[in-house]
Amino acid sequence: MSKIKVDRELVRKVADLAQLSLSEQEIGMYEDRLSKVLSYVEQLDQVHESLGNDWRPDTSRGGPGAVLPERADKVVESLPVEEAMRQAPARIGSAFQVPRIIE
Amino acid sequence: MTTANESAQFTIKSIVDGVRSSKFSATEVAAVYLDRTRKFASRLNCNLHLDDIAALSEAKAADQRIKAAGSGNLPLAGVPVLVKDNICVKGSKTTCGSRILENYVATYDATVIQRLREAGAFVIGKVNMDEFAMGSSNENSAFGPVRNPWNEEYVPGGSSGGSAAAVAARLAPVALGSDTGGSIRQPASFCGIVGLKPTYGTVSRYGLVAFGSSLDQIGPMTTTVEDAALMLDVLAGADSHDSTSVKHPDGGFAKALLADKHGFSGMTIGIPEEFFDSGLDPEVAACLEQAIAVVQKAGAKTKRVRLPNISYSVAAYYVIATAEASANLARFDGIRYGYRSAEKNLSLKEVYRKSRSEGFGREVKQRIMLGTFVLSSGYYDAFYSKANKVRELISRDFAAAFDSGCDLLLTPTSPTPPFKLGEKLSDPLAMYLSDICTIGVNLADLPGISIPCGRTKSGLPVGMQLIAPKFNEKKLLIGANAYERATEWHKASPNL
Numbered sequence: 001m002s003k004i005k006v007d008r009e010l011v012r013k014v015a016d017l018a019q020l021s022l023s024e025q026e027i028g029m030y031e032d033r034l035s036k037v038l039s040y041v042e043q044l045d046q047v048h049e050s051l052g053n054d055w056r057p058d059t060s061r062g063g064p065g066a067v068l069p070e071r072a073d074k075v076v077e078s079l080p081v082e083e084a085m086r087q088a089p090a091r092i093g094s095a096f097q098v099p100r101i102i103e
Numbered sequence: 104m105t106t107a108n109e110s111a112q113f114t115i116k117s118i119v120d121g122v123r124s125s126k127f128s129a130t131e132v133a134a135v136y137l138d139r140t141r142k143f144a145s146r147l148n149c150n151l152h153l154d155d156i157a158a159l160s161e162a163k164a165a166d167q168r169i170k171a172a173g174s175g176n177l178p179l180a181g182v183p184v185l186v187k188d189n190i191c192v193k194g195s196k197t198t199c200g201s202r203i204l205e206n207y208v209a210t211y212d213a214t215v216i217q218r219l220r221e222a223g224a225f226v227i228g229k230v231n232m233d234e235f236a237m238g239s240s241n242e243n244s245a246f247g248p249v250r251n252p253w254n255e256e257y258v259p260g261g262s263s264g265g266s267a268a269a270v271a272a273r274l275a276p277v278a279l280g281s282d283t284g285g286s287i288r289q290p291a292s293f294c295g296i297v298g299l300k301p302t303y304g305t306v307s308r309y310g311l312v313a314f315g316s317s318l319d320q321i322g323p324m325t326t327t328v329e330d331a332a333l334m335l336d337v338l339a340g341a342d343s344h345d346s347t348s349v350k351h352p353d354g355g356f357a358k359a360l361l362a363d364k365h366g367f368s369g370m371t372i373g374i375p376e377e378f379f380d381s382g383l384d385p386e387v388a389a390c391l392e393q394a395i396a397v398v399q400k401a402g403a404k405t406k407r408v409r410l411p412n413i414s415y416s417v418a419a420y421y422v423i424a425t426a427e428a429s430a431n432l433a434r435f436d437g438i439r440y441g442y443r444s445a446e447k448n449l450s451l452k453e454v455y456r457k458s459r460s461e462g463f464g465r466e467v468k469q470r471i472m473l474g475t476f477v478l479s480s481g482y483y484d485a486f487y488s489k490a491n492k493v494r495e496l497i498s499r500d501f502a503a504a505f506d507s508g509c510d511l512l513l514t515p516t517s518p519t520p521p522f523k524l525g526e527k528l529s530d531p532l533a534m535y536l537s538d539i540c541t542i543g544v545n546l547a548d549l550p551g552i553s554i555p556c557g558r559t560k561s562g563l564p565v566g567m568q569l570i571a572p573k574f575n576e577k578k579l580l581i582g583a584n585a586y587e588r589a590t591e592w593h594k595a596s597p598n599l
Binding site: 015047057061086087 | 206207208210211317343412415417418419421422429433436438439440441442443449450451452453455456457459460463465468469471473476477479482485486488489490491492493494495496530531532535
């Protein structure tokens with residue numbers, strides 16, 4: 001099984017971070033499933049790599065000299081407000097309606 | 104107009120030729136395919152919601168475009184295309200196979216859709232898929248599993264299972280799929296058709312609902328290699344809406360196929376040892392052995408190569424892809440669009456949590472949690488950082504194999520033939536490991552194609568994968584076409 005202790009508390013904590021609400025039965029199910037998957041991915045520990053501390057996936061993968069493409073800073077049309085609001089589950093005018101967060 | 108049975112033998116090429124010689128119109132082509140769809144689609148559960156009226160109006164618009172531009176100027180004149188339901192078609196539902204987007208209507212067209220229409224093609228329907236492209240069997244859809252047309256007790260593969268099943272059943276000559284870890288190639292293999300995943304960056308992802316942004320690519324699923332090349336000619340190209348898309352250094356893929364006189368002659372094909380070990384199903388191994396013999400007889404040299412870190416590819420993938428997915432799926436929160444929980448008196452946080460938990464299926468929630476975990480404080484370096492370094496090593500392994508003198512690599516597409524519905528659902532790892540042959544190709548950003556290369560004793564399709572260096576789709580398609588010309592597997596279709 002996983003070296004990391006995958007227990008109900010960990011599943012609850014991760015679900016919390018992921019903005020998911022799980023039943024007790026689901027917590028039990030994911031405890032088992034996540035434990036199996038994490039146990040499998042932990043084999044990455046075995047890989048010895050000597051890429052060095054300077055290697056970073058966000059900057060090194062494109063190869064030497066790779067640059068992020070840019071485009072001209074031009075104002076263009078965007079999605080009309082009415083179109084953007086059309087599928088809102090709840091709205092007030094041109095605002096998305098949400099539960100009160102400030103008393 | 105040709106009969107529905109004749110249309111079952113249509114290819115993109117024969118449709119374009121027919122439209123250009125005024126044998127039939129796009130509208131007539133649509134009518135024939137819609138008739139076939141009515142007969143078979145619900146049995147296979149491959150089609151979703153674009154209805155007949157919308158499909159015919161798309162076809163009529165294609166006919167108008169063809170009349171205005173001249174069919175000779177439109178490389179896909181009159182071609183009906185099925186579209187995986189994670190690709191936005193404006194005005195059409197785009198559900199990603201999920202309850203959370205069950206009624207979501209796309210507000211814009213994906214770039215690939217615009218390109219297809221400009222080339223004279225039209226959208227004839229949207230097809231079923233594993234929810235948010237997470238799956239290898241099309242059993243994770245909120246709208247029910249898709250069935251393999253070769254044997255309806257078996258899975259079509261996934262996540263582009265609807266695309267593969269529909270093309271295999273000849274409900275359209277082509278479907279768009281998306282491929283993050285094998286989701287075009289593996290279902291193509293399971294359904295006996297051609298599935299092409301281009302080099303990362305070749306096809307714009309604008310309008311593709313993101314799963315793993317550093318891995319996703321849209322690609323064509325067709326019945327012939329030439330058709331895949333015709334589609335790539337239209338789909339490929341840099342797009343200002345997708346900063347990861349690039350101008351492909353080549354073009355004219357279909358032309359290159361026609362002009363090619365050499366096929367495999369002069370090529371060296373690498374056979375990675377790790378894909379042919381004891382884990383390979385014996386029937387798949389037998390088909391691949393015959394395929395290698397065909398390739399050798401056609402003039403290629405073959406040589407054993409090694410990809411020393413490839414066994415870590417599934418582990419690296421399920422860290423990187425799930426991490427990216429956990430970020431990409433954070434937008435589905437019940438506020439601006441999509442499913443919102445009907446429960447009353449919820450706080451804001453509860454709206455997010457209930458909507459997401461009720462709207463997402465089991466596999467999606469599992470991957471979101473896995474991705475959240477590997478990015479979380481205390482685990483980021485051990486998992487996410489490490490997985491990216493392993494990804495780099497895998498990329499270098501492929502590069503070394505090509506540098507050792509290989510034009511292409513040849514592997515099975517899947518370690519097993521299609522499996523039965525329900526067979527792998529209880530063990531999360533069993534399903535993940537069915538992608539072992541395809542995942543490394545996505546990690547290394549390479550192009551890969553699956554082509555049919557045999558059948559099991561019970562008549563289920565087996566596919567072979569060819570892999571090329573980055574942006575070498577020309578060589579990839581030439582090799583695949585040469586194999587197809589030397590065999591007959593692509594000519595068969597399931598007896599529905």
